[in-house]
Amino acid sequence: MNKAIEHYLLRLADTALTQSQRIAEWCGHGPFLEEDIALTNVALDLLGHAKLLYEQAAEVSEQDVSADDLAFLRDVDAFKNPILTELPRGDFAFTTLKQYFVDQFNVLLYQALMDSQYQPLSDIATKALKEVRYHLTRSRDWCLRLSLSTDEAKQKMQAALDDLYFYTPELFETDDQLNQLMAESIIPDMSALHNQWQQQVDELLNKCQLKTPTSGWLATGGLRGEHSEHLGYMLADMQFLQRAYPGCEW
Amino acid sequence: MKLYEVFIRAKSGLNHRHVGSLHAADAQMALQNARDVYTRREEGVSIWVVEAAAISASNPEQSEEWFDPAMDKVYRYPTFYPLDKEVDNM
Amino acid sequence: MYSQGLQDAKGGPEPEGLLKAFQKRIDNEEKIEPRDWMPEAYRKTLIRQMSQHAHSEIVGQLPEGNWITRAPTLKRKMILLAKVQDEAGHGLYIYSATETLGITRDEMTRQLLSGEAKYSSIFNYPTPSWADMGAIGWLVDGAAIMNQVPLCRASYGPYARSMIRICKEESFHQRQGYDIMTVLARGTAAQKKMAQDALNRTWWPALMMFGPSDKDSKHSAQSMQWKIKRFTNDDLRQKFVDATVPQAEHLGLTIPDKDLKWNEDRGHYDFGEIDWQEFMEVIKGNGPCNKQRLRARQKAHDEGEWVRKAAEVYQQKQQDAA
Numbered sequence: 001m002n003k004a005i006e007h008y009l010l011r012l013a014d015t016a017l018t019q020s021q022r023i024a025e026w027c028g029h030g031p032f033l034e035e036d037i038a039l040t041n042v043a044l045d046l047l048g049h050a051k052l053l054y055e056q057a058a059e060v061s062e063q064d065v066s067a068d069d070l071a072f073l074r075d076v077d078a079f080k081n082p083i084l085t086e087l088p089r090g091d092f093a094f095t096t097l098k099q100y101f102v103d104q105f106n107v108l109l110y111q112a113l114m115d116s117q118y119q120p121l122s123d124i125a126t127k128a129l130k131e132v133r134y135h136l137t138r139s140r141d142w143c144l145r146l147s148l149s150t151d152e153a154k155q156k157m158q159a160a161l162d163d164l165y166f167y168t169p170e171l172f173e174t175d176d177q178l179n180q181l182m183a184e185s186i187i188p189d190m191s192a193l194h195n196q197w198q199q200q201v202d203e204l205l206n207k208c209q210l211k212t213p214t215s216g217w218l219a220t221g222g223l224r225g226e227h228s229e230h231l232g233y234m235l236a237d238m239q240f241l242q243r244a245y246p247g248c249e250w
Numbered sequence: 251m252k253l254y255e256v257f258i259r260a261k262s263g264l265n266h267r268h269v270g271s272l273h274a275a276d277a278q279m280a281l282q283n284a285r286d287v288y289t290r291r292e293e294g295v296s297i298w299v300v301e302a303a304a305i306s307a308s309n310p311e312q313s314e315e316w317f318d319p320a321m322d323k324v325y326r327y328p329t330f331y332p333l334d335k336e337v338d339n340m
Numbered sequence: 341m342y343s344q345g346l347q348d349a350k351g352g353p354e355p356e357g358l359l360k361a362f363q364k365r366i367d368n369e370e371k372i373e374p375r376d377w378m379p380e381a382y383r384k385t386l387i388r389q390m391s392q393h394a395h396s397e398i399v400g401q402l403p404e405g406n407w408i409t410r411a412p413t414l415k416r417k418m419i420l421l422a423k424v425q426d427e428a429g430h431g432l433y434i435y436s437a438t439e440t441l442g443i444t445r446d447e448m449t450r451q452l453l454s455g456e457a458k459y460s461s462i463f464n465y466p467t468p469s470w471a472d473m474g475a476i477g478w479l480v481d482g483a484a485i486m487n488q489v490p491l492c493r494a495s496y497g498p499y500a501r502s503m504i505r506i507c508k509e510e511s512f513h514q515r516q517g518y519d520i521m522t523v524l525a526r527g528t529a530a531q532k533k534m535a536q537d538a539l540n541r542t543w544w545p546a547l548m549m550f551g552p553s554d555k556d557s558k559h560s561a562q563s564m565q566w567k568i569k570r571f572t573n574d575d576l577r578q579k580f581v582d583a584t585v586p587q588a589e590h591l592g593l594t595i596p597d598k599d600l601k602w603n604e605d606r607g608h609y610d611f612g613e614i615d616w617q618e619f620m621e622v623i624k625g626n627g628p629c630n631k632q633r634l635r636a637r638q639k640a641h642d643e644g645e646w647v648r649k650a651a652e653v654y655q656q657k658q659q660d661a662a
Contacts, residue, residue, distance in 0.1 A: 024408050024417075027424050028401035029636070031644025032251070033432045034272055038286035040425040044418060051414045068413045092647050138282055145275075145654040146647070153650035234409075241412035241470055248531060249523055250412040250470075251648060253439065270502070271436040273445065275651035276658065287429055291509070310375045 002060045004177035005118060007080070008187060009060070010070065011178075011223060013053035014081035017071055019102055020046035021234060022089045031092055038138065042099070045131040052124050059120075072242040076232050077225035084167040084219065086231040093146055093156035098164055100139035101201070105171050106132035108196050112188035121186065140204060147208035158210055166216035168201075169194070173223050253302040254280040256287075258294035266298050274299075349380045366567050371497035374440035382566055383441050385559065386496055388457075389568060390438040391448045395459035397431035398452075399633050403467040404476060412470060419516050420473060426513070430506045437498035453638050461619065462545045464627030471524050471531075471538035477517015479539075479546040479584065485514060486580050487550065490570035499568070518587065525591040532592075539588065540596045547611075548619045550577040556616075581609050 023043040030036025054067035061070075079086075085102065089095050110132055113125035146153040172194040174182070181187045205212060221227065241250070251273040257266040269288050274280035280299040288294065308316060324330050333340055346354045358377055365372065372378055401424050408424060411417035435445045451457035462480055467473070488510070491503040524535035551557060551573040563569035571579075581600075588595050599612035621627065 021409060024421055027408055027421060028405035028428070029640040029643075030428075031640070031647035032273065033398070033428055033435070034274065034283040034287060035644075035647070036428045037425055037432070038283060040421055040428070041286050041290070044421050044425070047414065047418055047421070051418075054414070071414055072412070091643070134285075141278065141282070145279075146650050148657065149650035149652075149654040150646065152646050153653075156646070237409050240410050245528070245530060248412075248527055250416055250520075251652060270433055270505075271439070272432065275648075276655040279651065287432060290425075290429070307375060310373070311377070 001180075002062070004180050005121075005186065006057050006060050007177045008181055009053050009057035009121075011080040013050050013057060013070070014079045015085050015102075016046045016050035016053060018079070018081045018085040018231070018234065019099075020044075020050060021238060022085070022087070023095070023099070025089050026095065039095075042135050042138075045128075045135065049124070049128045049131075052127070056120050056124065068242070072239045076227050076235060079225065079227065079231060079235070080223050081231075082167070082170040082173070082219065082222040083228050083231075084164070084170060086222075086228060086234055087164075087167070088230055090160065090163075091156060093153065094160040094163065096139055096142045096146060097157060097160040099135065100143050100204070101164065101168050101171070103132055103136040103139045104197055104200050104204075105193075107136050108193055108200075109188070112193065115188075116186050117184060118186045143204060143208055147210055154209075157208065161205070161210050162213045162216070165213050167219040170219040170222060172197070173220060175223055178223075251275050252280075254284075254299045255302050255305060256280075256284045257298040257300070258284075258288060259296035260293060261295055266296065269293075271302060277301075346379050346381045354379050354381075363565070366495045366565075369493075369567075370495075371500065372495050373497045381562070382568075385563060385566070386499065386568060387438060387441050387443055389563070390434055390441075390499055391443070391451065392458050392460075394431045394434035394438060394448065395452045395457055396463065397427045397434065399459045399463045399637065400480075401427045401431075402633050402636055403463055403465070403629075404473060406467050407470060407473050410470070411473075416473075416520070423477070423513055423516065426509050429509070433502040433505055434499075437496075437502040440498045449641065453634065453641060455625065455634070458623065460549060461622040461627060462549050463633060464622050464630045465541065465545050466629050469534050469538060471521070471534040472541065474517050474520030474524060474535065475538035475542040477513055477515075478521050478587070479517075479542050480549065481510065481513040481517060482584060483546050483549045483580050485510060486576050486583075490576075491568075493567070493570060495567035521591055521593070525593055535591070536593055539593050543596050544614065544618075545622075547577055547581070547614055548622075550574075550580065552616070552619070553614075578608055581611050585609055 020043045023039055023046065026039045027036065027043065030039055050071070051067060054070045057070055058065050058067050084098065087098065090098075107129070110125040110129040114122055114129065116122040116125065143157070147157045148154070172190045174190050178187065178190070182189055202212075242248075252275070253271055254274055254277075255271050256269050258269050259266045272280065272283050272287055274283050277299060281297055284297045284299055289297070346359065348354050359379060362372075362377065362379060362382075372382075404420060404424050404427075408417065408420055411420050435448060438448065439445060448457065452459065467476070485507065488503055488507055492500055492507055494500045494503065521535050521539075524531040526532075554560060554572045554574045557573055560569065560572055564572070585595060585600065597612045599610065601610050603610045622630070625631075
C-alpha cells in the first residue's frame with residue numbers, strides 16, 4: 001500500500017519538477033518583461049508542489065531519504081513523469097500549449113484529489129488547486145491570443161499542437177499500483193478524468209480554430225521509467241552539483 | 251503594447267492605491283500582469299488597471315491657483331473653534 | 341552656480357527664474373513629479389541614470405539565471421528563481437518610472453541592445469561556479485543596496501518610490517547570498533575553495549560598481565546638487581569595504597587585496613588601488629561576457645517579437661469584433 005502511494009507521489013512530484021524546470025528556463029529570456037515574471041511565478045508554484053510531494057514521498061518511503069535525494073539522486077529510469085513534461089521548452093507557442101495541457105490536467109486532477117481517502121494528498125491538492133487554477137486562466141488566454149491573432153502565431157500554435165498532441169494521453173496512463181489506488185479511492189478514476197480533460201481541450205482547441213492531428217507517435221512509458229532522450233540531459237544539468245560533490249550540505 | 255497604471259487595495263477596508271505601471275495588450279492581460287508583478291509578496295487583495303492614456307490630470311502649472319486658495323480657509327477645521335475646558339472633548 | 345549654461349530641449353538657455361525655483365524646491369527636499377517643470381539636463385541625467393539602472397537589473401538576470409537549472413537543492417532553486425524574478429521586477433519598476441520622463445520602454449530597449457546605453461559592468465563577468473551565486477548576493481547585491489538606499493530619497497518622485505519598493509524586496513537578496521557563502525565556507529575543502537575562488541573573482545568588480553573615483557567622475561557634482569545622488573562614489577565604496585571586511589573574516593575567507601588594512605586614524609579600512617584600466621575596458625565592451633549578455637537579450641527580444649505582435653493584433657481584433 002505505502003509502496004503504491006510512494007509510487008504515485010513520485011509520479012506527481014516528478015511531473016511537477018520537470019515541468020517547472022522547463023518553465024524556469026524562460027526566466028531572463030521571456031518574450032517581454034511582464035511575461036518573464038509571470039512565467040517564473042508558474043515555475044515557482046510548480047516547484048513548491050514538487051517539494052511538498054517529494055517530502056510526502058520521503059515520509060512514506062521505507063528508505064531513509066530526503067526530498068532532495070529523491071529529486072537529485074535518482075536516474076532517468078527511476079523518474080515517473082510523463083514524457084510530455086520533459087520535452088524541451090521549444091518556442092513560446094510550444095511552451096504555452098504544453099502548459100495549457102498540463103494546467104487543464106492539474107486542475108481536474110487536484111479537484112478530484114481533494115476527495116482522496118489519503119489525507120496528505122488531499123491536503124496538497126487543496127493548496128495546489130488555487131495555484132493551478134490561476135495557471136489555467138493564463139494559459140487558456142494565451143492559447144486564444146496566439147491562435148486568433150497573426151498568421152505567424154497561428155502557424156506556430158498549429159505546429160505546437162501537431163508536435164504535442166499525442167504526448168497527452170500518457171498523462172492518464174495507469175499501472176497495477178495506480179489501479180489499486182483508484183480502487184481504494186485514493187486517486188480518481190483516470191479514464192473518467194481523461195474524458196473530462198478531452199472535453200475541455202476539444203472545446204478550447206475548437207475556439208482557437210486549431211486542427212488536432214490524426215496520427216503521430218503515441219507517447220507511453222514514463223510511469224515505468226521509460227523516457228525520451230531529453231530527460232537524461234535535464235537530469236545531468238539539474239543534478240550536476242549533487243553528483244559532482246556527493247554528500248555535501250548546500 | 252499599451253501602458254497601464256496599476257492600483258492595488260492592500261487589504262479590505264483600504265482604498266486602492268497607485269503602485270506603478272506596466273505594459274499589456276489589453277485590460278485582461280494588464281490585470282494578470284499586475285497580479286504577477288505587483289502582488290508577489292501579499293501586497294494586495296484587489297487590483298484596478300487603467301490605461302494610462304485614459305487618465306486626465308490637473309496641470310502643475312496651475313497648482314497655485316488651484317490649491318493655494320484652500321490654505322486660508324481655517325474655519326473648515328475644528329481647531330478654529332476654541333471651546334471652554336468643560337466641554338472641549340466635543 | 342551649477343545651473344549656469346544649462347540648455348533647454350531646443351538648445352536655448354533655461355529661464356533663470358524657473359531654474360532658481362526648481363533648485364529651491366530640491367533644496368527644500370520637495371519631490372519633483374513627472375508633469376512638473378524641470379531643466380532639460382535634469383530630465384536627461386535622470387533618463388540616463390535610471391535607464392542604466394533598469395538595464396542593469398535586466399542584464400543582471402543572466403549571470404544568476406545561469407544556475408537556475410543547476411541549483412543544488414529544491415530550496416536553493418526556489419530562492420534563486422525568486423531572486424532572479426525580483427530582478428526582472430525591479431527592472432520593470434524602474435523602466436516604468438523612467439517612462440514618466442517621456443521616453444518609452446521600447447526606446448530604452450533599443451538603446452540597450454544597440455550598445456548606446458550602459459549597464460553595470462559587474463554583469464559582464466562570468467559565473468562559473470555555484471559559489472558565484474553566493475558571492476553575487478553577498479557582494480553585488482550588498483554594493484547595490486549601498487547605492488540604492490540613498491536613492492530612496494532621490495529628488496525625482498517616481499524614482500524614489502520605485503527605489504523604496506526595490507529596497508524592501510531586495511533585503512533578502514544579500515542575506516541569501518551570504519547564507520550560500522556560509523554553508524560553503526563551513527563545508528568540505530572543495531566547497532570552501534569554491535567560495536574563496538568566487539570571492540576572488542567578485543571582489544574587485546564589486547568595488548568597481550560604485551563607479552569611477554570622485555576625482556574622475558564627470559556627473560557627480562551636478563547630480564549631488566539635484567539630489568539624484570546623495571553620496572559620492574568613493575564615500576559609498578569606503579562604506580561598503582568597511583561593512584564587508586568583518587563579514588569575510590567571519591566566514592574565514594580572505595579578501596584578495598594585500599593592501600587591505602584597518603586604519604586607526606581614519607577609522608576606516610585602507611584598500612588597494614582598483615584596476616581602472618580593466619574597468620574602462622569592460623565599460624567599453626571588452627569584458628569577458630559583454631557580447632554574450634547583449635546577445636542573450638537580443639535573442640529574447642527577437643524571439644519575443646511575434647508574441648508581442650500577436651497580443652496586439654488579438655486585442656485589435658477583439659475590439660473590432662465588439
